[in-house]
Amino acid sequence: MPRVGVFICHCGHNIASVVDVEKVAAYAKTLPNVIVAEHNLYSCSEEGLGSIKKSIEKNKLDRVVVAACTPRTHEPLFRKICEQAGINKYLFEFVNIREHVSWIHAKEPKAATEKAKNLVAMGVAKAALLEPQQETESSVIPRAVVIGGGLAGLTAASSLIAQNIETELIEKNNELGGILTNVSVIGPEFEDSKKLLDNYAKRLMGSPKAHIHLNSKVTAVKGFIGNFEVTINENGTEKKIPAGAIIVATGARELVPKEYGFGSLPGVITQLELEKMLAKGQVPKSAVFIQCVGSRQPGREYCSRICCNVSLKNALRIIRANPKSSVSILHRDIMSYGTASERLYREASEKGVKFMRYGLDSPAKVSKRDGHLVVDVYDETLDEILGLETDLVVLATPMTSQEDATDVGKLLKVPLDKNGFFLEAHVKLRPVEFATDGIFICGSARWPSSAKEVICQGLAAAAKAAIPIRRGKVVIEAITAQSDPEKCAACGNCVAACPYEAIEITTINGKMAAKVNEALCKGCGACVASCPNDAMQQRGFTTNQLSAMIDALIKSTVEGT
């Protein structure tokens, strides 16, 4: 008989303030095969893990159920503690009572507790049928592909070649540098961006490990961690690149505004156009910056984060060049986060940059009067409408996702958020990784980021991508399919269902039957559902295990009422 231990996590208040964990633990004790049911304040803490380990040893448990958060982030941790306590890590089952219970039923503690009990019953039922598994390893192609040759991609690629890793940098334009090629000075320290980009370019050009592909687009991606095949189109020629890891560094672009007469009134320009002017030494005598143009409003709710600092930087460049110039910044809130940017804000205020706050319901109006650009703005402090005469109106629009972000996402099978930026596996626990192993994300493709942040992320993504490549092998989770030749009738349904050509019909013990090539199987289970004889099973998701879960749900709900 299996000896199941159930550990219910309080997650501080996160679970325990809604779910009555003591009740759930008491209920778990009544379930078949359960030897012990405990509850911990934080199961994932050192103390929590220690007490689970102790309980496994003391109660001679051979199955462990943890009811806590999501397996997508914490399963590896709890599997490891099982291993440390001497039981196979595949004898562990995760029950999600935080994301799937307490956080989404916060106002229904009674019903949430009942649901948690049902889910624990389902988890225990599956756990009792779990079997120990052996993991296999697969080799890793010692090469990385970096998609995007802007600051993020350049940083990541430089870091990879510094670690002696063969790196292919894929850039869709005919030069490296991305959006920074149009920005001459980087805030808040007023660094020369050309120097920075040249420095990276030099490192790459000088390394035999770096291979730069300009005018290139990714057209297909096959494979998985350690064994990707990235197809690119370089200047019309198709090339296939085998790689162990992929970094997405495709950046973002400036939103082209529709508001404030942009496109029809000369002198109304975007922040990037101002950057180009300033780079050429064309400094206006007066300028009005309008912040949050097209962002932080219904339809595009996010804050693009960098625009306030960019406007502060450029306002100071104008005023430093000509202290008598008149510069105003119309804003909804100035977000000059961090010490260096706050210093810019102070300097701008001291040097006479006028800051005026406007509301979403009273936007400024830009018009041409007597040959001058005039910005009419309602000033909240003075409670009157001011008419600001100016040479230039600079619209600070947000960074938006790349036009082809959806295409790249589809090729790589990685998700985008509702704004079209790429979505990382976990905002805090796995910030530069996708949920899909072996694919990483950095820079403004993930969220509008400052140059410093982009560099940090580029370095982080490179460090993460280097792990499997340096190790030379990856462990394959033991969730692959297996066929029982006794039950198999060699119909071939599974062969047709498999997207990886991992199954063949062959002779096993003198009988035709399906055989799974474990190195090719990705553990999707499509073959399992196509098997009419129940011969094909996915490890960790067998028909018995899932049926037992359904039975447990019926037993604790339908039959219980």
Added chain:
Amino acid sequence: MMAEFDPTILAFCCNWCSYAGADLAGVSRLQMPPNVHVIRVMCSASVKPEYLMKAVSQGVDGVLVLGCHIGDCHYMTGNHRTAKRVPLVKKIIRDVGIDERRVRLDWVSAAEGEKFQKVITEFVNEIKGLGPNPLRSVRF
């Protein structure tokens, strides 16, 4: 007065899209009715029709299968199979006299916490409208 019907609902969510979408709904604290119990599978294509029929035949009031959007499947084309398979299950249960709305297929991406909330809320309300699974009382 009879207590309001509180349906029992089962949902199969694929690991890569819909389970992640459910997690996102949780992280975003999106509130929804507490009737739905999620079973995590790696791909919606691995959900056997037998599971759906087993659940319905034994009195579960509604069953959801949630996968990645077409084109987004982590296993390339797994959800194409799901898209063909679930309508078949619906037809079978309809043929034996069960309302086919008790089985529903939908797509929820890892970024669609709000859609997960919407699908769950709508489905629970729909099942409440249908009332208890008639097979609850004739379980065999």
